[in-house]
Each structure stands twice: as C-alpha cells, then as structure tokens.
Amino acid sequence: MQIHFGLHLDAMIPAPPRTAIGEATVGPQGLLRMLESDLGLAPVLDHPAERLIAYRGCLAAADGPQRFYHRSFQVDPINVTATLASWREQWYEAGWTGAFPAGLPARLTDLADVERLARERVPPCVGQRLARVLDALETRRTQIETLVLHGDPAALPLLWRCVLERIGYQAAPGVHAAAAPPQSDLGRVQARLATLSEGEAPARLELSGDGSFVVVRAASPDVSARAIAEWLRSRPDPDTLLIAEQNGIIVDNAMERSGLPRCGFQHYSRFRAVSQVLKLALGLLWEPLDPHLLLQFLIHPVGPVPAGLRRTLAEAVARQPGVGGAAWTAALERLEERRREKGAGRDAIDAERALVTYWFESPRHDPAAGAPLAVLVERAQRCASWLVGRLAAATEPVERALFAGAHAQAGAFIAALGQLRDQGRERLPRIETERLVDEVTRDQPDPALFAEVGHVRATTHPGNVTRPWRRVIWWDLKAQNQSFGYPWSTSELAALQEAGVALPTTEERLAQRAAEWLQPLFACEAQLVLVVHHGDAGHHPLWTRIASLFDGWAEVDLEQALLAGRDPLLPQLEVDTEPVAVKTLPAPRRWWELPPEVALPPRPVESYSSLSKLFHYPHGWVLGYAARLRTGRAEDVADQWLLYGNLAHRLFETFFREHPDWATLTETAVFRWLQRALPRLVAAEGAVLLERGRGVDHEQVVTTLERALLRLLEHLRAAGVVRVEPERGGRAPFLDGGMEIAGSIDLLLTTGSGREIVLDAKWGGEQYRARDLEQNLHLQLVSYAYLRQCAADGGRWPYQAYFIVTTGNVVAPDDTVFPDALVHAPAEGIDVARLWRAAEATYRWRRAQLDRGLIEVRTDAAEPTERSEPPEGTLPLRDGADRYDEFARLTGWDPFA
Amino acid sequence: MTGEARHDYAHVTFISAGAGSGKTYRLTQELEKALTEGGIAPSAVIGTTFTVKAAGELKERVRSRLIESGRIQLAEQMAQALIGTVHSVCERLLQRFAFELGLSPALSVMSLEDGQRFFNQALDDVLSLPRVREMNALAARLGQEDWQAAVKAVADKVRENDLGPQVLPAMARESADAMLGFFGAPRPGPTRAQLLRTVEDALARIDPDVDATATTRKYLATLRQARHRLRREDCPWSVWIRLACERAAKASEPIAAAVRDVAAQYESHPALHDDVRRYIDSVMEIAGRALERFAAIKTEHGLIDFLDMEQLTLHALDQPAVRERLAEELELLMVDEFQDTNPMQLALFVKLAALADRVIFVGDVKQAIYAFRGCDPDLVFRTLEAMTRARAEADKLPYSWRSRPALVHYVNAVFGAAFAEEIPREQVVLEPKRAEPSAEPAVVCWKLAGGRNKESRAEALAQGIVDLVASGTPIVDPGSGALRPVSWGDIAVLARTNDNVQLLARTLKNRGVPMKMTLKGLLETPEVCLARACLRRLNDVTDTLATAEIVSLADSAEPEAWLADRLAHLGACDPSGSSADGETPQPAGHTWGEDRHPIVRRLAELRAESALHSPVEIVARVLNDVGTRRIVTGWGPDAIKAAQRQRNLDAFLDLAVKYEDHCAAHHQAASLTGFLFWLEKPSSPELDLQPVVTSGDAVHVLTYHRAKGLEWPVVVAADFDKGDPSSIWDVRVLTGPFDVSRPLENRTIRFWPNLFGDRSNNLPVLERILDSDEGRRWRRGHEAEQRRLAYVGITRARDLLVLALPSGAVKSDRWLHTFAPPWAVPAGERLDLPDGPALASALRELDGRGEAPALPPYRPRWFPRRERIRHPRLYLNPSAAEPLPGTAPAAEVDLGGRLPVGGDDMAPVGSALHAVIAAEIVNPGRDDAVERARQILEAYGAAAWLRAEDAVQAARRLRAALERRYPGGRFRVECPVSHLRGDGSVVRGVADLLIETGSGIVIVDHKSSPRPRAEWHAEALAHSGQLALYRDAVQAAGYRPLALAIHFAIGGGLVFLELGS
C-alpha cells in the first residue's frame, strides 16, 4: 500500500485525483484507522459526547474540595470536562503514560489521580490509540509499503513521530526553493523571503506590478469570492490551487453562481433545522409557556406534529399568544370539522386531538425544580420515533444523513438521561437539560455539499501545499486571533517535560506555523493571488511580512473598482464584468394609476376598518383588501398595545357574558372574579406577558385591566345603563346596489330610558380620541351607530362614546349621558346623520377614483395634488401618513434610503 | 514583588500625549524597544488599547518594524503578546486563571441586551406582585416613567464602582436627606382637596369671554385637566408642580397667582417628602436585591458581561496564586488612552502595575470625554498625581506632528487658557513640527443664517462645504504630503448629538454632497428589507406581503406593474379547494410569483431544503442565490451609497452569525423563525447600525465623541452654540478622600429622581440645588468635560478649522463659552492671539443658497449573470452502484457451513466481520486472534450476536480457500481504489479484498447476509454493479481483472460472477 500522509490531509486534498489501486492520501484520522484495521485493533466508535460524559464521571468521582478544578467544575461541569479532556489528550499524544511521578505541581497530580479512573472508564483517545498501535507494531505487520510524509516531521506530536519512524517513511520533496522566474515580481518576492536571515535588516523592494503577484482587496468576502470565480472561469488552468482556510463555502457559493463546479468545501453547523427539533420540543415542557418558542416549533420546517396542524395552530398563537384561548379552541374546532367533512373517523380525530394534548397541553414544569426524567425521556423518544419514520421515508442520501444524525442525537440524549437516572437523579432542571442537549448536538457537516466534477483544486490548509503549482490563490488571508501558548504555567511545563510529555515549545510551534504559511508562496510558479479583506481585526502575519518588505505589486480594491465602473478591474487579472443598468428605487408617488383593463371592483361587504382605510389611505385598502397582501404568521405576534387592547376586549366580553347581573355585583365580587379570570385569560391569550423578565409589564397590564373594569362599571351605573351586550355584531345595507357594512360593537349599552349607547373601548390614546371627536374623525363610532340606527329601522341614532382603558375615562361629546365623561366635541356639535351622509359621500368620491384606476398614496414623502382635496360634503381626512402602515415598504423610497 | 500593594511607582512612566503629538509612533517605539533592547519576551507583555482596531494596528506596526530590522522570529512571536482592548485582555486572563478563580474555562460573554433581559428576570424574581403595584403607584405619583430603569442605573453604578449591595441603604438615606434638604422641612400645608377647591374656584372666576387670550385659554385647559386629576386619590405631584409654575394672561393673573401660592407648597408637603424618600429607598433597595439575583442568574447560565469581566479580573489579582504567576510572567504593562479608563479599569491597572517590572501609561487628560459612560476623569487625575508623587516618571510628547503651525498656535492659546484651572499651561502647549503649507486661513468662522431654525442653519453649513470644495482651497494630502485642492473626503463635520449628525447628513445628502456617516436603521434599509422579505417568504409561503416587497424591490418596479399582476393572479385563484395537505386552506393567491418571478421561484426551491440548513446557511444561500448584490448595485444612486448597501448586506449576514452565537451562549434552539423574531426586536441599538464605509470621496459626518483618534485636513466644528445636555438628576457618583492603592474607596452613589421633567424655569428647588456646593461641583465637572470635548474636536484638523456658528450671538451658557474667549472666533482676515503670532483667518456669512455640486456620473459594473448549472458529483461510491444487467454466477465455493449468528440488525455484525477478516488476513494465524476478534466485536456492539471464535473461523476458512485457489497470490485487504473516468468523475472506494496473482487480480467483496444458500445467487447479482466498478478501476490502473467474487462470510460460501457488459 502506498500512503501519503500529512497532518492536515484528513480534509481536502490538493492533489488531483488519479486512477490507482492501493494508494491513499490520509491525515491522522485516516492513517490511525488504517493501522488499527491492519493490526487487528478494535476501533473506537463511541459518540464523542460519550467520551466526555465518561470523563466527566471520572472528574466527579475524584472530585473534592482540594482539587484544583473543584469550584469551576461545580459551576460548569461540561466545559471543565472538555477543557481537561483536551489537556490529557494533548499529553497522551506527546507521550504521556497516564501517570506522574510524585511531587509535581498540584494540577498535574490531580489529573493523574483522575486518570487512574479515566484509563479504565473513558474510551481511548488518539494518543492512547497510538500507544496501542506502537505496541502492536512490535509483533504485527501492516500493509503499508511506502509512506510519504508531507510536511515537517518536527511538526508532528511525539507519538505520531514514533509511529512513522517505526513504519519507516520518506519525506515529500517539499517546496522550499523559489519556483517562479527570478525576474518576475513573484520570483523576487520568493527570493527575498527565502533569503531573509535573522538579524539582517532587509531593504525594501519595489516590485514592477507585472501581475505575477496580485493582491485583491475587498470589503466583502462574497464579492471577492465571486471575482475569483469569474477569473477562474475566464482563465481556466488545471494547475491552479485555491486555499481557503475558513468559510470556503462562500467560495463555493460564488463558484456555483458563476456556473463553475463546487470545490466541496464543507460547512459545519449545529443549528440545522432537523437537529433543533429536540430542543424546541423539550422547550415546550417548561413553565411558563413561551409563545415565541411555541411559534418557532409550530413554524419549523419539520417536526413530530403534522405540518398542516402546526400551521393552523400557528395562526391562532400569533393572534392570541397562548394555549387554550379562544383562537386556539376555534382553530381546533375548525380542524375537527374539516376532518369530519373529509370523512375521518372518531378514532383519527381523537388521535389528532391526543397529539395536540401531548405536545402542547401537557403539564409544564418549574424550570428550577426540573422535569421528571421520565417526562424528558418520553419527549425525546417521541422525537426519536418520528425521526425513525422520516428516516425510513427519506430517499435522498442527504436527507437520510441528516435525519440519522438527529436520531443519533436523540439517542445520545436518552442514554445520558439513563446515566443520570443510574446516578440517582429524578428530575432535571431546565438549564441542565438544555446543556445536555447541547452536549449531544455536535457541529455537523452539510451532506448536501460535495465536490463536483471539474472543480478547481483546493485545500483548507497552507501546510498541505507540498508541490509546485502554476497558480495559487490564497483567499481571505486574515488576522490570526486564536490565542497562542499553553494553558500551563512555566513550572508545570517543565514538570511535564520531565515526566516525558514532550510538547514542542510555543516558539517552535510559531516558527512551524510561519514556515507553513510560506509554503503556498514558494510553491507558486507563475501567478500568486492574495485576497485580503478590510476589517478592524488587523492582518495575517504573512501579510504584514509582505507589506513590510515590498511595494508596488498589482492590486485592486474590488468594490471601489466595480462601483466606479472600472474596466478591466485590474489589467493583470481577467475578471468578466458588465455594466449594470442603474434603476433607482421606486420613488414615492402620490398617485398610482392603474391601466383601464385592471379593475378594482367594490367589495360586497365593507367594515369600519376597511372604510377607514379607503377614505384616509386608499393604497392601504387596495393592497390589503383588493390585493389581499398579508404578512406571514411569524411576523406579528400580538404584543404591546395591540395585545393589551385585545385582552381588555376579551375581559369585558367575558365579564358581561358571565354577568347579566353586573349591575348588582359588589366591587368585592367583581374583584374576586377578576382574580380568577385574569390569570386564565393571560395564560390563554396573552402569554407573552408571562415570559421571564416581563413581570413588571404583566403587573401593569393586570392592574390597568382591573381598575378599568371597575371604572367602567361606575360609568355604566352613573349613566343608568341596564343592559350590556358585548361584541354585538351587526350588518346593514350600505349605499345602494346591494352593498353592506358589517361590524362588531365592543359594548352596546341600553339605558333605563331605552336609549342605546355605542361604547368603544380603546387601550390608550385618550388625547387622540378626544381629537377625533373634536374633528369629526370618529368614523368608527358613527358607523356603529349607523348599524344600530338601521336595526331600529331608521329610528333614533344611538349615543356614542369611547372608553379609555388605561385612564378609566369615558371620552364623550358631552356629559349628558356619562356625568364623569371627559368632554370633547366639535365647536358646532355633532350631527351623526350628517356625518354618516358625509361618509357615504367620501366613499363615492374614493370609489370614483378607484374606478378610474386612481389610487392615492397618502404618505409624507409625496405632496398632495389637486385631486387629493376632498370635495364638499365629505368627511375630513386625517393629517399625515398612516402611522402603522404595514405597506410602507411598498410606497416608494428616498433614493438614498 | 508579589506581596503588598506597592507604594513606589518608579517603574511607571506616564506619557502625556497631546492631540497630534505622535502617540502611536511613540507607543510602537516603546514596545519595540522593550522587545529588542529590553530583551522582554512578547509573551511577557500585556497591552491595552481603546479599540480592537488600535490593538491590531499596534501589533502590526511593531511586527512590521521588527521585520524591517531583520528580527523575523521576534516578529512571529508577537502572536504571544497579550495586546487587546481591556475586555479582551480581561477575558484572556480570566480564561488563563479560570480554575484558580473557580470560573468556567469557557466563559460566554453576553451582550448588553441580554444583560438587560437577565436583569429584568432578576427583578421579576425579587419583586412580589404587591411590591410591583406599590412601586408602579409610587412612580406614577412622582412622574417617574420607568422606575425599573432607575433600579438598573443604580445597580450598574454599584457594579461599576465595585461596591456591594450592602452599602445601598446608607446611600439611599444620604441621597434622600440631601435632596429633600433643598425642599425645606416638611410641614402641614394645603391638602389635595384644598388645592382642588382653589382650582375649581379659579375656574369659576376666570371668564373666557372676558379674558379670551390664548395664554389664558391654555391656562384654563391646564386648570380643567388639573381638576380632573386632583379629584382622584392617585393624583401625581406633577399637577402641583405645574400649577405652581403656570401663568395666565395679565387680566387673570391675580387668580392664577392665588393658585400658584397654594400649589407651591408642594415643596414642604409631608406626603411628597414621604413619597420621595420611599421612592429613593425602594429603588436602591430593589437594586441591591436584584443585583444579587442577577449575579446568580448569570452564574447559572455561565454568562458574564463586560463589567463582570473587569470586576472578576480585579478580584483575581487579589489571589496569591494569580499574583504569583503574573509577577513571574509579566514584565511590561502598557495602557493606551489611559484617560478613558473607567474607575474599575483604573483600579485594575493600578493593581497590575504593581506586578509588572515596567509600566507605561499613555494618554491625554485633556481628551477624557467618557464621563457619560461612567468614566471619572477626576479619578484619573488623582491617580496620576499620586503616582508622580511616588516617583513615577512623567513624560510629555512636546511636538505636534498633525496640525499646521497656525493651528497649533491657535490651540495652544485657546486651550492653554481654557484648561488653566486644571492643567498647567506647559502641559497643554505643543510645538509645531510641520511647515506652514500656505497662506490660506487656518481658522475660519462660518456664520450660519437661519436663526433658530436648525434646518436652515444646516442648509447654510452645507452650502459652506459645497463652496469650500468649489473654491479649490489647497490642503496637504495626508498620504503624499503634496499640496492639492480640497476634496469631499478631506472634510469632517462634527456634531454634538446623533440627532444633529442625522440632520446634517440629511441636509448634505439632499444637496447632492457625497457624505458618509454612522447610520442607524440597518434593518429598515431597502437592501436589508429585500433580504428579510426573501427570508420571510422562504419561511412562510403565505407571506404575500413579502412577495410584493421582493417583486417591488428586486426590479425597482413601479407599483402599477406588480399590482396589476397580483390582481390578475388573484382573479385566477380559487383558494377554497387548494390546500396542499388538506389542513387550513392557504390564504388566497399565496403562490403568486412562483411561476414567473425568478427570485420567488428560487425561494420556493430553497424552501424544500430549509430543513437541512441552519439560519446562517440559509441567509448566506439566499443572499447569494437571489443575486442581491447586483440588484442593490443597480439602486445606486451613487457609488458611495452603493458601497454602503454592499456593506449592509455583509452586516446582515453577520447578524445571522450573531444570532446563532446568541443561541449558543443561551443554549437555545436556533431557527429561521427565531432569527426573524430576533430581528423584529433589535434589542440592542448596536445591532441596527449600518457599517461605516471607509472608502470613497465623501464628507464624513460624525459626533465629537466618535471623532476621537481620527484626523482630517478640514474639520467643520458645529454645535458650539448648544447647551449642556446633562442634568443633575438620576444617578451620580460622589467622591471622597483618595488613596492610589485603593482608588475605588470612598465613592458614594447619589440617586435623585427628577420630579420636574423638562421644566427648569421658575423652580426654586432646582435653583437652590444648583447654587449649593454639590450643585456647583457638579457643574464645574461638566464644564470641564465640555472643554475637553471641544479640545478633542478642534484638534482633529490638520490644515483648516471651521467654526460653524449661528449668525446671531451665542448665549453665555452655551458650549462655546466653556472654552473660547471672544478673540478665538475669527471676525475677519486676521486673528490676533494674545501674546502670540497673528494668524490668517476668515469670516463667511452663509445663507444656504447656492448651487449643487457637479459630481461624476454613476456607472457601475458587476459580474455577469450566469446560468445555474448543476455539475455532477465528483466522487462516486461503488457500493451505491446499480446491478449490472447480464451478469451471471460463474462458480460457487463452499467454505464450510453457516456460522451461528443472532440479532436483527446485521450492520454491526457485518462491520465487525470485515474488521476481523482484515486483521486475520494481514497477520494470519496469531495466537491472540480470537481475543482481538472479541474486542472488535465488542467495539461494534456485535459481541452478543456472533462469537469471536466463529468470526476468526470465517476469516481463516476464506483465506485457506483462496490460497488454495490462487496459490502464491498477494492479499490486500481494505484496499483503496480510485478510478478517474473519462467524464471527469472519480469512482472511489475501499475494496474488501484484492488478490494479486501472476495472471491478474481477483476482487472479493464480503457480505454478512445471513440468507440461506439458495438466495446467494440473487444476492450476489445485486452487488454486480459494485464489482463492475472495481473491475473497471483495476483495469484502468493497468492490471488484468482475473475474477470477481462475493464472499458470504456468515453463510460460508464464495460466489464467482461473470459480469455482463
């Protein structure tokens, strides 16, 4: 067997593929597996999390107040375990035997004590496996015939060096000589860098800019990647190597956009949607319910509850954040009805209901006290069995890989819970549960990313460049910010050395690293392209070296050149570009004019809200009611005033429905009812208020609501109201031609004298309502009044007023009905009938405009025109733009927005 | 030197570096010298800078100088130097000493907004509902809008000054005593009912028909409102205060005066005293309790914030183990921008200094401008004084390298005098080093017309800039040093507040002046709106509003076009019958765009993959696939804005990264929905900032604070006519006696709630406060801060300083007068400095009229649009190959019967068998074969299903049979096979077993299928494709394939195949 081995060759291999039998290029992981297979050693197959959990057990078993890790371990066992495990793994690879002689610094002796347990209980780490391999090599053979080492043997950890020496290896020729023509910029750079000698001040070298050494600068990695891809496209050369240490996926995305094959850069993430389901599902178990989390679960692309069911519930939750409220119940009823229509049997319906009960209505647990392990296990098992189903149904290997990963994660979680149960635990608090899930959720590669036929050769490590290439691109040469140096003190390092743990010094490691950086530079024969991005974090040390020694290379700043329209971007680098037509953003315009063939027909039924839009903000009516543009479900979880207002309405509605006898109730009785009803209402329809950290908000809303109801009752009594109908619906003909207007009156009151009152409850904005009354802008009250007037067959118009929840005040045109009202009225008094006629006239005016395809856009950005002026006899229009215009992004932009 | 705090600071040097005095150069030089001449190892250096960027630059400069002097290795070792912002240095130290300190070794630093969230949680936890009610009511009476914010502010101050909650009760008492002291002793006075009666009386007596003035009408409205509120028990004190201040018109004044008399007695109202005292007590008490809970929550979550980092590090330095190690390792401590260290950092540096062999503090006390962030310049002054007394060396950089001589003289004269009280003149003045570039004026005053109208004044200022550039005034190019006409990018406009920055920027922009600034509102920029709309549409197909936004933005389409299309689509849609899965019907017309619009179509495709990806991956995909960058380039309208748009898209992607980091730190699930929620509430204003575009020839508009550390050829200093925005209310720190080794001792928190809102006139209480010692001290501190800020702004100019002032006189209480004597504002062509040279100056009157500048046209280019091509996979796995038709079994060899095997999942058994066979073939016939096999079976979890003896038996009998059949053959197990095919694809796999014989290669593949012998043929044929691929590879590699076989390891047989073609 012919082996090529290098410290960084487990990932992408720069050498082009070829036909061969018995040849392999491998990194440490690959070689170790090969050796173990040849030598008949059992492989190590445990989930990485299991190793940590086992080591954590050892740390716990050896723990005591005198241990150096004791306090940290109590605070964060998981990260302490990970840190210390990495210590011992480094030591083993550097030749540790697992024990220390007596008298060493305390931290080392502590870990040697732990190791007595760990050696038995923790699956072996790389160093231990190498030691085993070395052992086996004494008596057994491998299939390896030749082994070529790429890179400096001194860079290998001790045990690797031992293994290689035992097997025998030859060094790859390497590229320490300058490869480019000596007179070219590149050649001169190489020569200078190769001959730098310590202590000798080098003179600065002026390059000619001949294009053999090119620097591409960019603000955005996306843009530089695209430029590189376009260059590779217009100037293909198979002898090109691309280095991208991190974020190679950006390069590949750009390749794809340029129509080139992907190199197969991998991207690791622990947040892929599939692997988040377990965490979301577990999150639903905690008190108080978190409506945002619930929505996340409901809208997630996948999950153990059927998508259609989730979608329906999502809508309900967005409207009334909570579980079990009116919207929730209605949604479930609707679902059931639809099932029945489709001929589903009782069993199927019950099964679906049970699903809802289990996932969303199960008892929730106190986060600090924790949930019973059995509950957690059941949840995880439910997820697991859903995943098994998906796995079975998945056809694409990509999907299978992901579902399998998520399944393994659920399995590991269940196993870990098992261990905890064995340790005598009964419940697990929320934080621990979440950490445990994190522990089993590892970064996973994206199985949908792979190398494609004909891709440019690429690698993620400069140390892998061990042969000459005609062209080398080093993309994203950036500052190296990882901290250097060991976590151990000088005396600990000395003690380790003495105990046979042969760690290279930091200086050696730095020198090593610096030498690796030079490899791609030396390996390049004709053209080297360095891609550097602007940023605050500074530059790559190699870049600093170059910038300190040379001047005058060919360079382009991409965004600047592109936006300045420079062509070519850089003569030395052929990147295809083309002019972009400048299309400034659509400007705000006061009038939209639809062509005659596009009709905006009237709607058969209008409501107060739709009319108000039509009158004041016709574009809002057109987009919302005619074009039916809707925002998504996750966009607006009801909150703040919108939610509080809804809660107030629902509170009043429930109260008056349950209490036809409200007039005789004592304040105490009302208060007692509030104490019961409010918490239920908030949990079911306003659960955002229960989220942690919103206690003060919650309290303010509750106090306000309590006070408001009591005040409302005072007002009603003072006005001699005898009957209250909450949410009283109504419908009446509107204009002629069969149109109707419909609406629901918050509170329809009737006084002892038989007078009807339309009372509309508003959360706040007392002054705003007052102004509405003064300026005849209270179309809402007027339209409700109209509904009642029609119901009374054109009889008397009812009285109208606002009730403001936050202040407990009634705002009315006079104090004849509500003696304690805040009085606001237009100077000339209110004539409802005339107002209603004005409303009809306004409708006709707007309608006539729409019939001609004219839509007025009343925003601040566009000046009114003559047409904007309403004719005589119409309602006054509100000043200014719609403050809550959900279509604001469609009504034009400042060109510099 | 590990023991006691040291009282000798001879190893400390403080380098006083006035503006433009070459601080960076000196710092670099000092560090380089320490490394080379001083022989200090980089790993023994700790250095802090004010920004991440400054840290990177310092390191790089030093590295560069080392390389230039041939010290290559030392340059590499700079990686070990601990140079960064205070916080990053603290973070590293805490990491290094995590175990000594009992901390998590992987501390997660939480963002400000998370801090706020956790603090709110802590508040929830420590407050009972009745208490919240009580506080709400109390705060409402006192007109305190957000008492939780006050609690947080107190809590922050407690932490900033390293105090404990236990000190709060006493401080609360002192605060209340001091504040109420100005109100006069409580004594019985008019009750609410009495005031109400007075008001009602006044209402009855003022006849609006008699006194119809606007003033009285307003006064009556006030009275009416007051009446309504006074009737209620919870009437707020602001009603009293207001009635004590308001006036009526002359005719009704006597009546109003009577009301005022009654209302003014609020000052000594016992109930008010009671409320104020209770409020102060409660806020501070709650703060104390919340702090404890807050700390517990953070520990639980393993999170710390910036303040914790400083505090933990400070306390870490009290631990002997830590001190010892640092004393051993730390040789050089360098602190840049020393004047801007907050109290805790200062204490930290004092402690660290005691452990270092050599200490360099660099800074300029004249440039301390962060009092509003909790810095205390006074503390810095006192520390430096004390250290100097204890033998620390004070060094001053004497020259100005930045500004032309005329400006240096100007600054010397103005600020030499302005700082005289705090700083001796010789500490202020610099000696110019640059040559005078031209005879052009150095200081110019622009008188901006427009009176009190800010917008008009901004117009005038914009005109000044347009005229300046049009005039071609020569400046010195900072890069080349050559004289050239001034250009947009040479100019900075400094404003006092962010709002004014926005106003000036808007005005410049509307004038067509190329301009850049730190803009807010990243999330509402059209480019980010487009990206968000795409994500919304991807996440929820029913978001038709998102579709409309995409269509409108992506094509810069006029509404008529897409609206007509949308209406047509609706006309053709019948939502009732069309739900994809029979659940909720989708809203009408949701598939709009999918058929025709390329972006909407692509998003629909991506949706199918969204289960596979993380939020960051989705965002990156969407930005890339939708072609956002090209679209926004087309928007322009100029190159600078287009560059900004590009940066905004980067910032948006970065937000997704931050979101995932946030989820990781909080152990939360991350999802696209979650990301969209997160964007809905940009809880931290930082997240909503647009990145600053550094490139481009554009005027830079920014605040004085942000200008720190920067320079421009021309600086236009605006807003010197502003007043002091700070107020004595809310939370402050008072200082007592000072001890340099314990700089945080004797600090007291004052908390005075503001009962008066924006009102500042006619308030006797406020006048008394400002007239008191405490008030005067507070005011002096603020004036000094204003002066320093002016110094920072004015010294940014290299060649030309413009003072932009309103055309009228500037009132005496304004910023200008905190530092500038009358002669400092140019009144003509010559400005005479007292006892100094005269300099060329100018005065210009600007009225805002003028032409827009002519700018080059915007003609951008971008990369071409390309077809999306799906290239085939490069690597093919043979085991996935389809069976080869026409294949037939050629021969069958019996290996000796079926092995006993159990279990229903054969995969682990199969893998284990493969491993055992490989081991046995490479090292045949070993004694420990069975033992090893057992270990292998265990590792695969197959030990219960197959006996080790049997596994070894399977291997041995196979080997024996094959050796018999191919005597002398060379066996290779688990053999890598790679075949580069004509179409460029590569078949890559590992063949189970190859036998090289003289006449060719035999290819064997193991199967662990437990099926009966009768089914072998069918099973073998199923794997023919795989064998065929191996055969092709062998052939392509230049060998002759001799035979192909499937080995039934469990069943005990070999089936040879004759492949079809």
Ligand code: SF4
């Ligand atoms: S848009 Fe939606 S509702 Fe309308 S026809 Fe298409 S699928 Fe059906």
